[in-house]
Structure formats: C-alpha cells, structure tokens
Amino acid sequence: MNNSLRNEYLKVMGVQQWVAREALDADGAAGAIDSVGTVDGVASLDWPELEKRVSGCTLCGLQESRTRTVFGVGNRDADWLVIGEAPGADEDRQGEPFVGRAGQLLTEMLFAAGLQRDAVYICNILKCRPPGNRNPSMEEVSLCQAYLQRQIELIAPRLILAVGGVAANSLLDMDEKVGQLRGKVHDYGTQKIPVVVTYHPAYLLRSPLEKRKVWKDLQFAQSVCANGQAGYKIT
Ligand code: SF4
Numbered sequence: 001m002n003n004s005l006r007n008e009y010l011k012v013m014g015v016q017q018w019v020a021r022e023a024l025d026a027d028g029a030a031g032a033i034d035s036v037g038t039v040d041g042v043a044s045l046d047w048p049e050l051e052k053r054v055s056g057c058t059l060c061g062l063q064e065s066r067t068r069t070v071f072g073v074g075n076r077d078a079d080w081l082v083i084g085e086a087p088g089a090d091e092d093r094q095g096e097p098f099v100g101r102a103g104q105l106l107t108e109m110l111f112a113a114g115l116q117r118d119a120v121y122i123c124n125i126l127k128c129r130p131p132g133n134r135n136p137s138m139e140e141v142s143l144c145q146a147y148l149q150r151q152i153e154l155i156a157p158r159l160i161l162a163v164g165g166v167a168a169n170s171l172l173d174m175d176e177k178v179g180q181l182r183g184k185v186h187d188y189g190t191q192k193i194p195v196v197v198t199y200h201p202a203y204l205l206r207s208p209l210e211k212r213k214v215w216k217d218l219q220f221a222q223s224v225c226a227n228g229q230a231g232y233k234i235t
Pocket of ligand 1: 054057062063127
C-alpha cells in the first residue's frame with residue numbers, strides 16, 4: 001500500500017499520525033409475516049434467493065417511494081460487516097449502500113484502518129430509502145430485520161461495525177446515544193457476534209472534528225477482531 005496515498009486518506013480523516021496494522025417467494029409473490037413479525041422462510045434462503053426476495057419486497061410503505069432496493073455489497077465471507085441506517089438519495093439511485101460523499105468517507109476510513117472497501121461487507125438496517133432521509137420507523141425496522149438477520153447468518157462475520165445511532169440501537173435493541181455506546185464491545189444475537197459502535201460518516205461530514213474519535217473506534221474494532229473476542233464463524 002502506498003504510504004503517501006495512505007497519509008492522504010488519514011489527512012482527510014483529520015488524523016495526523018498513525019501506526020500501520022498489518023417479500024418475494026420463488027414465484028415473485030410477497031412473503032407472509034409470521035406471528036413474531038418476521039418474514040416467512042427468509043431464515044432458510046441462500047444469497048441469490050435472499051437478494052431476489054429483497055428486490056421484490058413490498059412489506060412496508062417504503063416500497064412505494066424507493067427507486068430500487070439496496071441489498072448490500074462486498075465480500076460475503078468478510079470478517080467485518082459494516083451496517084448503516086438506510087439508503088440515502090445516491091444509494092437509492094445506484095442500488096449500492098454508502099456511495100456519495102458519506103460513502104466515500106466510509107471507504108477512506110476503512111482504507112486508513114488497512115481495509116479495502118471490497119474486503120468487508122456493507123449493508124443497512126433498511127433496504128429501501130425513507131423519503132426525505134427521515135429516520136426509519138420502528139415498524140419498518142421490524143419488517144426489514146429478517147433480511148439483515150439472514151445476511152448476518154450467511155456472512156458469519158467476526159465483527160460488526162455499527163455506524164450511527166439508528167444502526168446501533170436497532171441491532172442492540174437499545175436507545176442510547178452513539179457517544180454512550182462507543183468504546184465497548186456489545187454483542188449481537190445468539191451467536192454473540194462482537195459489535196463496535198461508531199459515528200455515521202454523514203455526521204462526520206457535518207462534524208469533521210469527530211473524525212479522530214472514529215479513528216479510535218476503528219483501531220478498537222481492529223483489536224477486537226484480531227483478539228477474537230467472542231468472534232466465531234457460524235457453520
Ligand atoms: S424497507 Fe425492507 S421491509 Fe420495507 S419494502 Fe424495503 S425491503 Fe421490504
């Protein structure tokens with residue numbers, strides 16, 4: 001990796017010095033919702049089936065305003081799973097999470113931490129854009145959660161990086177500010193996958209002085225992942 005290029009990325013992040021570290025069914029019909037509010041049959045879908053189900057999903061009202069669903073992108077065998085809130089306007093147009101300025105900053109943050117964007121898997125809590133970039137409703141999160149849960153099962157990451165309060169609180173079933181969730185290892189689901197929380201890059205665009213905190217969070221996430229704290233692959 002070219003050092004001057006790496007330093008450029010760090011500069012963008014505001015870090016001066018660092019130490020390198022190495023619901024459709026098969027016929028296209030909407031899936032039913034079971035008694036606990038999850039989508040029928042999603043837990044047994046493979047990647048192509050899951051992607052197809054999401055692309056035709058009409059479970060919540062966001063299907064009316066979306067341009068396209070935004071499933072997720074990256075390495076499906078990744079150690080790191082990065083989870084954000086919901087697609088924005090650029091993502092809705094392109095069908096890929098974290099594009100546009102916030103997405104570029106996320107890519108720079110990952111790169112500075114020694115991770116190529118395509119080495120991790122990136123997705124959102126919601127697969128469709130809320131109009132006007134409003135926060136997702138609890139109902140939307142609940143209806144969409146089976147898709148994310150299946151993605152997590154299929155990837156079996158060693159670490160989840162939750163970016164932003166909505167992603168963190170939805171994953172952890174909490175109601176806290178990002179500042180209170182940072183700096184500790186949470187866990188997700190029965191698999192106890194380690195979760196590290198940091199700020200959303202869209203927030204960093206508005207508050208660039210907070211980039212240093214994100215850099216600290218990424219270093220923390222690296223150490224959690226490297227030390228294998230509660231991280232294991234689901235078979
Ligand atoms: S946000 Fe999720 S539940 Fe709602 S329509 Fe999109 S994919 Fe379906």
